[in-house]
Amino acid sequence: MRRHPGGRRDRPLRTDRARAGHEWRRRTSVGPRPATLRRCRGDPRRRNQSVGQDHRRGGWLRDRRRTRCRVDHRAPRSADPVIANVRPLIEAAAITFGYSREQPVLNGWSGSVAGGEIVAIVGPSGSGKSTLLYILGTLVRPWSGTLWIGDHDVARVGDRGRSDVRSAAIGFVFQDALLDPRRSVFDNVVEGAVYRGDSRAEAGVQARALLERFGVDVESSRRATDLSGGQAQRIALARALLDSPPIVLADEPTGNLDHINAKLVETALFEHARSGAAIVMATHDEVLAARCDRTFRLS
Structure with a gap:
């Protein structure tokens, strides 16, 4: 004292x-916490550290001008033999989870997704598509098994570690958009970047460009209420793609949309995959699933 x-x-x-x-x-x-997780935002020991040797391996990076961690996937994984041989962006093994011990929804599920790949999760309602997506997105911790996001086994880290991984590496497109009605359209798009500690001004430039790209014709200062389903989903897509995350998880991204808006969302996700990102989407649309590189079928 x-x-x-x-x-x-x-x-x-x-x-x-x-x-x-x-x-x-x-x-x-x-x-000891994994060395890479110790580099996350606000750690004074890493505040002035420049980009390390893992700058193209999907590792956590420190920029001298920022105090956050991110995953850099700008170099295509297939363009360099070193990058091509590293761990997939998502790799799960023997994942088990359920809402009651007597009847698990997932029982020993395994799978992986590489950068530049689009994978569809298909199956009947109640088969665990959304649950699997939430586990891959670190929103839900599995009962057992391993889940690697880049170089981190997120099934074995705490809530803070999973939150750091999620904010740095993963963008979400939810089925019902899940916009905050109390906040403006602009704030809904940039909230993830602000949480990471990014410059609000820089995030705003990207946000306005994405809203314009997706044809969102509402005032960015307007509250996210009374929007059409197509408008809300395009705003949610802009939020998910802000700062080009290396992983995007989409839960029925076109399920509530008309043909024009569904095509816009679908095209944006496929273009993002071509930039080197891993895309995983849960869908009932067999035509959309057939366009993906691979399919995980749940029963």
């Missing part, structure tokens, strides 16, 4: 509390 210059005893200063918290985490830690 520190004292003020006048001798008055007062509450601990912020540095004392921070040091105490660090000591508690050190004593209670099961083991």
Whole structure:
């Protein structure tokens, strides 16, 4: 406990509390966190670190001008033999999960998705398509099995570690868009970038370009209410593709759309895959699934 210059005893200063918290985490830690996860945003030991040797291997990167971590997939994986031989962007083995112990939805599921690949998850309603998508997106922790996102087994890290991986590497397109009605269209698109610690101004430039690209003809300052299904899904698509994430997960991305809007969403996802990203979509559309590189069929 520190004292003020006048001798008055007062509450601990912020540095004392921070040091105490660090000591508690050190004593209670099961083991060292993966070195790559220690590089995530705000770590003062890594704040001035330049890009490391893993700058094209889908690892966590530190930019001198930013205090966040990201995955760089700008170099096509097939263009370099070193990149072509690294771990797939998504690799799952023996995944088991359910909402009751008596009847698991997924029982020993395994699969992988490489950069530049589009994979469809198909199956009847209730077969676990959305559940599998949420597990691959680190929103749900499986009961057992391993799940690698890049070089990280996210099935074995805590909520904070999974959140870091999710914000740095994964974009989501949900079936019902899931926009926040209390916030503006613009804020809905840039919220993920702001959470990562990106410049709001830079994210705003990208957001407006994506909204224009997808033909969203509403004021960006308008609240995300009373939008048509097509408008909401195009805004959700802009949110998912902001900052070009290396992984995009889409849950029935065209299920509630007319033909024109469905084609726009489909084209954007396929173009993003050609840039080197891994795309996984759950769908009932057999025609769309047939266009994908591979299909995971659940029963």
